[in-house]
Amino acid sequence: MGVTDQPRTQVTIYDVARAAGVAPSTVSRTFARPGRVNAETAARVRQVAEDIGYRANPVGQALPTSQTHLLGLMISDVANPFYSQLIRGAQIAATQAGYEILLADCRESGTRERAALERLVPVVEGFVIGSSRMADSALRTIAKQRPMVVLNRSLRDVPSVITDNVSGMHTAVDLLRELGHESVVYVAGPEASWADGVRFRALRDYGTASGLHTHKVGPFLPTFEGGMAAGRVMLEKPPTAVIAYNDLMAIGVMHALITSGLKVPEQVSIIGFDDILTSQLVLPTLTTVAAPTRQMGMTAVNNVLAIIKGARHGGGEALVMPTQLKVRGSTGQRRRKRVSPALGTTMVSGSAS
């Protein structure tokens, strides 16, 4: 009946030692210090180990060495496809190095994030923080306890991997200018998101410099729903161009606008950030500033691993990954004036705010 007939007694190095006629320490060394043991002896030990089905117990190894071979990966929302590739990249890099990933999802809450990190500290050897919702100081507290690499955030003295938000935003602005746009609304994500601040400032600064008038709405949740909410807010005075904190929000905005009869991209151009798979599936397809998420996941993990292995993290400079503007269907030429159908409330011209 019971399928779970736990093998009550696990095979240990002591069993192997006895069976092979050597001391336990020799068995241990055979696996942990290859070379320290005579080749013949080692071969015999390995053989015996295999015969009687020995498997090293990671917990036993972890106690004296404090190497759990576990890495914590904190993300703010598993349901956000942005993380899919990041998780996968992390996973691949970890597996290659013989590590496993402990996944924690804080559901956009700094409190939950903190609690989860606190719980994980004693178990993992290091952390990769996918987008933190915590305050710098709190993050530093954790960083003091374990090697960590943060993504999409720059924090003095803590190694980080970020995307080139500024130049990504510039390409987006350039595109809008080329298309004849004169103003743009930025749909903000979580206040706690570092990237959100950077993106908005990059937009404002470069926008002003290049004659694009900018305005901001939000913050909203960085989800499809959040985007829809933002879209509804904008309906009173529809903008001609929108840049959203991320793709999910951009799609939400687009959905809300289209549902209320606006045409994308004829009346409104929309640009997102990240380039999640869904961006290619919606209609119109979404123009977006793409980030190499998978690569970032791998890089982040490899870096924590390097630090764990003793590499003193260098100059403290963030590692900047290039972004790429993917121009798709949601952006189009700005129409001067009149858009016939019952659009009494003409647009912009004297863009207020």
Next chain:
Amino acid sequence: MGVTDQPRTQVTIYDVARAAGVAPSTVSRTFARPGRVNAETAARVRQVAEDIGYRANPVGQALPTSQTHLLGLMISDVANPFYSQLIRGAQIAATQAGYEILLADCRESGTRERAALERLVPVVEGFVIGSSRMADSALRTIAKQRPMVVLNRSLRDVPSVITDNVSGMHTAVDLLRELGHESVVYVAGPEASWADGVRFRALRDYGTASGLHTHKVGPFLPTFEGGMAAGRVMLEKPPTAVIAYNDLMAIGVMHALITSGLKVPEQVSIIGFDDILTSQLVLPTLTTVAAPTRQMGMTAVNNVLAIIKGARHGGGEALVMPTQLKVRGSTGQRRRKRVSPALGTTMVSGSAS
């Protein structure tokens, strides 16, 4: 400079014991066996522990008790949004019980799945297997070693949580019949997927019984790309109705068909399975057989936990979760014969297009 100044020496029960003037065993009992220790003594120990910053070391606890408080969650593709809610549900249930989730993604490979499970066995207390790509026998081998609950698969003597594929398929067939369809093509997912077989058989059996001619193409990868590939294959002789193994494939099929000029749902009706978020974002929106994924994740975790705590898994019957047909824009009335090239807009799903 270095931010990672690991406090090399952690505070142990021995430190607490010394500081509180008791034996280490008393400290241990204070936390592990409340009640076994005199209330006053316990209070003092707790106070001292807090003062000198004692935090129990999970590894130390895991060794003698073999309770790692870790659960393995195996999924076949993180990038498939189907798993998002499942992961989240699992996560929530685990956290509530004081457990953490070790995530493994086998990327649709039975070999990788096996390897990952093998690696995790010694570390976790139990497994939740999100859609296995392994053979029954291999799965049983693992099940013998650790408590496990499998999702979307029924396996004798191994507890499982599945969706009501059969009745879900029936509702889908009923819908197509109502809409006047006489034949349907099933787009198959991975051969190694148990659910795929069940769905197809349910379709064939019930279809035949209700006069719907069925045909199958595949297998294909259960991804957007897989769906596109299937769509291209079907182009030679376009079907009037398609049911795909899952939403991602359905969307891929839809994309391929629409791209080559076919109208959905006017010329082809498409139905998926799962109800991932993206299904509501594409145009036309996707009709699908929805599964309560979050709930399933929680249920699965709670069940493994129960088994770990000693509950002998009951009759071996799979736990069946209800499905719900979400009728959306991708399904429509079958057109008898000729569809004039310019069918213009019109139609049921008259949403913006």
Next chain:
DNA sequence: GGTTTTGCGGCAACAGGTTGCCGCCGGTTG
């Protein structure tokens, strides 16, 4: 009052590995 119970703290043996240090042995070197 004597004896049995009960409450509770301590001792020490684990759990399963790792590793510093010692010692044996055969080969080098002078």
Next chain:
DNA sequence: CAACCGGCGGCAACCTGTTGCCGCAAAACC
């Protein structure tokens, strides 16, 4: 031939908790 050295196996301490068992003292019982 003696002193030295390198290779290699074993001993035992150690990592951090848990827990069976013992013993002592106070409480409960007859």
